[in-house]
Amino acid sequence: MARFNKTEHLRQNIEAIKVAIELEKTGNEATPQQKEILQAYSGFGAIKEVIDPLPKEGGKQTALTPLIEELQTFLRENTANDKEYKRYMDGIKDSVMTAFYTPPVIVEALAGTLKDKGIEPKRFLDPSAGTGVFSDSFRTISPDSEITCFEKDPVTGIILKHLSPNDNIRMQGYETIEPKY
Numbered sequence: 001m002a003r004f005n006k007t008e009h010l011r012q013n014i015e016a017i018k019v020a021i022e023l024e025k026t027g028n029e030a031t032p033q034q035k036e037i038l039q040a041y042s043g044f045g046a047i048k049e050v051i052d053p054l055p056k057e058g059g060k061q062t063a064l065t066p067l068i069e070e071l072q073t074f075l076r077e078n079t080a081n082d083k084e085y086k087r088y089m090d091g092i093k094d095s096v097m098t099a100f101y102t103p104p105v106i107v108e109a110l111a112g113t114l115k116d117k118g119i120e121p122k123r124f125l126d127p128s129a130g131t132g133v134f135s136d137s138f139r140t141i142s143p144d145s146e147i148t149c150f151e152k153d154p155v156t157g158i159i160l161k162h163l164s165p166n167d168n169i170r171m172q173g174y175e176t177i178e179p180k181y
Contacts, residue, residue: 004046006046006047006049006064007063007064007067009042009046009047010047010064010067010068010071011067012037012040012041012042013041013042013043013044013047013071014067014070014071014074015037015040016037016038016040016041016159017041017071017074017075017155017159018074019034019037019038019162020038020155020158020159020161020162021074021078021158023158023162024158025078029162029165030162030163030165034162035162035163038131038159038162038163039131039163041131041156041159042101043095043099043101043130043153043156044092044093044095044096044099045095045096045097045098045099045100045101047064047096048096049062049064049065049068050068050071050092050093050096051093051096054068054069054072071092072089075088075089087154088154088155091152091153091154091155091156092153092155094153095153095156099130099153099156101130101131101133102130102133102134104133104136104137107133107134107136107137108137110137111137111138111140111141112141114138114141115141120141120142120145121138121141121142121145122142122144122145122146123145123146123147123148124138124142124145124146124147124148125147125148125149125150126147126148126149126150127150127174127177128150128151128152128174129149129150129151129160129169130151130156130160131156131159131160131163132149132160132163132164132167135147135149135164135167136164146168147164147167147168148167148168148170149164149167149168149169149170150170150172150173150174150177151169151170151171152171152172152173152174154171157169157171158171
């Protein structure tokens with residue numbers, strides 16, 4: 001089994017964020033190559049270094065310091081203002097402690113079991129969608145289902161939006177859902 005490599009995952013996350021923000025700016029739909037980059041996004045759950053402030057000049061740096069600087073610089077240069085930058089960085093930092101990305105093999109097993117039982121959801125609600133692993137798997141057993149995804153983290157939300165352009169993506173916490181949805 002391969003070991004988790006923080007540097008590799010942080011690099012993939014940065015590249016996915018760059019693609020998502022570029023797609024936001026241009027309004028284009030993701031190409032297959034861009035979708036592949038977006039799908040490599042794994043969140044920041046195991047990269048706690050993004051929480052800590054960057055070391056001052058001469059301070060102790062790690063192998064991740066240049067990547068964290070790159071991430072912060074990219075977001076600062078590609079957000080409308082300090083408030084939006086802070087919202088993105090706060091989402092990233094919050095996700096360190098709260099994000100969990102369910103392995104696709106587990107979700108595929110769940111979807112396969114439902115299919116084997118003859119259950120085809122017509123409406124599907126994912127309260128914490130991440131990059132859309134659940135909606136992708138359930139779409140295979142029920143291609144015409146209406147899918148609504150909630151994703152609280154703004155960075156993950158824009159990535160999801162470009163991975164699943166035909167789904168109803170709501171970039172807000174599930175706790176905000178209106179009664180009788």
